[in-house]
Amino acid sequence: MKYMLMFTATKDGQRQWESLPEEKRSAEYARIGEWFGRNGPKIVDGYELQSDQAATTVRFDSGKPVVTDGPFLEAKETIAGYAIVDVADLDEALVLAKTWPTGGTVEVRPVIERQGPPARG
Amino acid sequence: MGNFDLAEELVQEAVLEAIEHWPKTGIPDRPGAWLFTTARRKAIDQARRDVRYQAKLVLLEGAALNLDSAEGDDRLRLIFTCCHPALSREAQLALTLRAVAGLTTSEIARAFITSEATVAQRIVRAKRKIVDAGIPYRIPQDADLAERLQEVLAVLYLMFNEGYLATAGEAATRRDLAEDAAWLAGLLVRLMPGEPEALGLLALMRLHLARTEARFGADGELVLLQHQDRSRWDRDRIASASALLDRAAGLRRPGPYQLQAAIAATHAEASSWEETDWNEVLALYEALIRITPSPVVRLNRAIARRHVAGAGAALAEVDATAPELASYYLFHATRAELLRELGRAPEAREALERALALTQNPAERALLERRLASQE
Numbered sequence: 001m002k003y004m005l006m007f008t009a010t011k012d013g014q015r016q017w018e019s020l021p022e023e024k025r026s027a028e029y030a031r032i033g034e035w036f037g038r039n040g041p042k043i044v045d046g047y048e049l050q051s052d053q054a055a056t057t058v059r060f061d062s063g064k065p066v067v068t069d070g071p072f073l074e075a076k077e078t079i080a081g082y083a084i085v086d087v088a089d090l091d092e093a094l095v096l097a098k099t100w101p102t103g104g105t106v107e108v109r110p111v112i113e114r115q116g117p118p119a120r121g
Numbered sequence: 122m123g124n125f126d127l128a129e130e131l132v133q134e135a136v137l138e139a140i141e142h143w144p145k146t147g148i149p150d151r152p153g154a155w156l157f158t159t160a161r162r163k164a165i166d167q168a169r170r171d172v173r174y175q176a177k178l179v180l181l182e183g184a185a186l187n188l189d190s191a192e193g194d195d196r197l198r199l200i201f202t203c204c205h206p207a208l209s210r211e212a213q214l215a216l217t218l219r220a221v222a223g224l225t226t227s228e229i230a231r232a233f234i235t236s237e238a239t240v241a242q243r244i245v246r247a248k249r250k251i252v253d254a255g256i257p258y259r260i261p262q263d264a265d266l267a268e269r270l271q272e273v274l275a276v277l278y279l280m281f282n283e284g285y286l287a288t289a290g291e292a293a294t295r296r297d298l299a300e301d302a303a304w305l306a307g308l309l310v311r312l313m314p315g316e317p318e319a320l321g322l323l324a325l326m327r328l329h330l331a332r333t334e335a336r337f338g339a340d341g342e343l344v345l346l347q348h349q350d351r352s353r354w355d356r357d358r359i360a361s362a363s364a365l366l367d368r369a370a371g372l373r374r375p376g377p378y379q380l381q382a383a384i385a386a387t388h389a390e391a392s393s394w395e396e397t398d399w400n401e402v403l404a405l406y407e408a409l410i411r412i413t414p415s416p417v418v419r420l421n422r423a424i425a426r427r428h429v430a431g432a433g434a435a436l437a438e439v440d441a442t443a444p445e446l447a448s449y450y451l452f453h454a455t456r457a458e459l460l461r462e463l464g465r466a467p468e469a470r471e472a473l474e475r476a477l478a479l480t481q482n483p484a485e486r487a488l489l490e491r492r493l494a495s496q497e
Contacts, residue, residue, distance in 0.1 A: 001255040003255075088257070089255045089256070089257035090205075090207060090254050090255045090256050090257065091256075091257050091261065091262075091265065093255075094207075095264075095265075110253060110254055110255055
């Protein structure tokens with residue numbers, strides 16, 4: 001089964017992350033890189049996202065797209081990155097989530113896999 | 122994923138079989154595999170009304186020992202799936218009672234004083250989550266086992282307390298969840314005989330159940346441990362719990378359930394409240410606090426401290442839990458006792474009133490009101 005691991009952080013947490021001294025931040029990136037390396041065979045895809053200050057939202061108001069600045073969710077937490085993993089079951093996905101090195105919160109959700117031609121190339 | 126549904130279906134068949142055959146044939150000489158869970162449960166309900174209950178119980182306990190390993194593994198898979206941490210507590214409880222203990226949705230609804238529709242919906246949602254989220258139907262792997270067993274034990278202990286803490290008036294109309302939980306803990310011990318905390322939990326439940334008869338007075342009022350008629354305690358159950366604790370101790374992996382059971386056993390072995398080995402109780406609480414430093418455990422340790430070092434020392438310890446427990450009625454009820462003993466009557470009265478404002482449980486309220494009246 002495929003799962004999406006959503007790595008979330010509070011907005012405060014993300015600001016702290018951005019203001020970390022360069023060497024500490026590279027140490028953290030090294031741990032994340034190590035996690036991706038170790039779990040390589042199970043990882044289908046994954047990216048870190050720019051902060052929500054870089055987000056732009058397209059909202060459909062009465063069917064018409066309106067472009068606005070900022071994230072669409074007014075939440076305390078924000079998605080900092082994600083990984084799509086392909087594992088046997090939830091327990092295996094949870095093992096991956098529990099070993100995520102930087103803390104914060106990891107939401108684990110099954111991906112719906114459609115029969116027939118894939119949605120992307 | 123279909124395995125979960127299948128396992129549950131098999132249990133349901135066992136119930137039907139038991140209901141159809143038992144009244145006609147009585148307990149078979151060589152009870153089949155279906156006796157281990159639901160059918161045994163139903164059998165015990167029936168046997169309870171029977172004068173030969175004890176003899177039959179022994180027969181059924183014996184039958185359970187013959188559980189072969191494939192069936193045992195299947196039961197364990199079912200238990201671990203029902204108590205998976207990805208399910209909510211409510212769903213874990215309902216699913217375990219339904220699929221492992223074989224209760225009907227209406228029995229579960231009555232036990233939790235909620236509607237049958239609510240329970241049915243909870244179970245449907247939980248099953249859907251098991252399938253959609255890919256919760257595996259298997260015994261957790263070694264690395265996860267300890268943590269997952271903790272989850273199972275927590276579900277069973279919560280179930281037990283839900284039943285045990287019901288008041289006398291409610292108890293007449295509620296299903297005895299405490300007995301169901303103890304039966305499930307017994308099943309777990311048979312399936313995982315090398316797990317000391319499972320043994321500890323079962324011992325703890327049996328020690329509490331041994332006091333059932335003495336917990337309520339003639340008018341259904343709650344009688345605290347301190348004032349219980351100890352001749353009404355079930356000595357056989359206490360002895361069986363002590364044997365379980367000895368087995369657990371032999372495995373040399375202490376844990377919170379074993380320690381709580383050891384505390385309950387120390388009380389059970391004392392001929393009176395005054396004769397209790399308070400030094401032992403205090404030492405056990407110290408050990409428990411090292412593992413689970415919760416404020417409620419600290420409050421209980423303070424009560425033991427009162428008997429070893431006096432009310433003044435105990436009050437200081439109780440007061441230290443104020444930041445966490447200020448809205449817990451037992452915090453104020455305990456303070457009231459200690460303040461009264463120290464001759465600080467007005468403060469004791471005030472503490473009792475605060476305790477009374479913080480509990481809705483009728484039996485507890487009645488007890489506090491009696492104390493308040495006796496202080497006039």
